[in-house]
Amino acid sequence: MELTIENLSKRYGQNWALRQLSLRCGPGMLGLVGPNGAGKTTLMRMIATLLTPTEGTILWNGQDIRTHGAALRQVLGYLPQDFGVYPEFTGRQFLRYLAAMKGLPRSLAYRRVDEVLEMVQVEQVADRKLPTYSGGMKQRIGIAQALLNDPELLIVDEPTVGLDPAERVRFRTLLASLTSNRIIILSTHIISDVEAVANRLLILQEGQVLADTPPQALLAHATGKVWSVTTNQTTALQLQASYQASTMVNQMDGVTLRLISATRPHEAAIEVSPSLEEAYLLATGRQEVSAREEDK
Numbered sequence: 001m002e003l004t005i006e007n008l009s010k011r012y013g014q015n016w017a018l019r020q021l022s023l024r025c026g027p028g029m030l031g032l033v034g035p036n037g038a039g040k041t042t043l044m045r046m047i048a049t050l051l052t053p054t055e056g057t058i059l060w061n062g063q064d065i066r067t068h069g070a071a072l073r074q075v076l077g078y079l080p081q082d083f084g085v086y087p088e089f090t091g092r093q094f095l096r097y098l099a100a101m102k103g104l105p106r107s108l109a110y111r112r113v114d115e116v117l118e119m120v121q122v123e124q125v126a127d128r129k130l131p132t133y134s135g136g137m138k139q140r141i142g143i144a145q146a147l148l149n150d151p152e153l154l155i156v157d158e159p160t161v162g163l164d165p166a167e168r169v170r171f172r173t174l175l176a177s178l179t180s181n182r183i184i185i186l187s188t189h190i191i192s193d194v195e196a197v198a199n200r201l202l203i204l205q206e207g208q209v210l211a212d213t214p215p216q217a218l219l220a221h222a223t224g225k226v227w228s229v230t231t232n233q234t235t236a237l238q239l240q241a242s243y244q245a246s247t248m249v250n251q252m253d254g255v256t257l258r259l260i261s262a263t264r265p266h267e268a269a270i271e272v273s274p275s276l277e278e279a280y281l282l283a284t285g286r287q288e289v290s291a292r293e294e295d296k
């Protein structure tokens, strides 16, 4: 299974939501990260054949999805950002309904619904009405419907928005269990969602690819550029204004900052191992500063 994207662009009116994106992707999880408006949803909707590109091509196993969209849709699972459920249904009824919509014969549909309910671990509440579900459980039903056809390509758009931290961790574990032998594209602006799960990160910013990299390489690039310093309130505020700070924590003996800087930002600063989030901030930071300057 291979997804190939060549020079893909999408324009809405005068605005380019995505510019000249090229990508070749095999089994594993691709973490699509970037701030709001970066073009993540636009890209995913084009891959899912829900949106027509302005320019460029998307190939699934070498076939253009403009002309062979049906072949892709057969092996596609998609969880959109605004996944809605029907309130009058239980989880099981809802999935059976969607299985029927997808054309699964009844006996196969019933069996497959039981399988996916088990995979996403909601069997225990499967016969409760959907409005009684927590946000995390609803997202599990969302993933369950995307898994009904055992997809080779699973696209999940910002699935952790609105979930509490414990639900987020559970959801992340669930996705990690699904990575073998399929392509998963997961979009998020929360880096920890893809940390330890994605084998590749595609960082988008303003419709363009800022980096296409294994997480380890992004981390390696940030090594030697993250610092920790504990200082008084005044100096901390000065440092925060001059450097990009990833965290700022009040301690008994002052304020501890973690700063991202190519050079030692303060004589008392010590070098620390970067987190993936800090590596991401470093990759996107320069553009954020220049964007802020343009805003002035």
Ligand SMILES: Nc1ncnc2c1ncn2[C@@H]1O[C@H](COP(=O)(O)OP(=O)(O)OP(=O)(O)O)[C@@H](O)[C@H]1O
Pocket: 012, 015, 016, 017, 034, 035, 036, 037, 038, 039, 040, 041, 042, 043, 158, 189
């Ligand atoms: N239907 C539309 N009409 C006009 N502009 C749009 C439309 N959909 C998206 N855009 C614009 O295209 C750009 C990319 O949007 P997109 O939703 O793909 O980004 P995103 O990275 O998914 O952001 P978010 O995390 O907020 O969903 C944004 O500037 C957005 O305002």
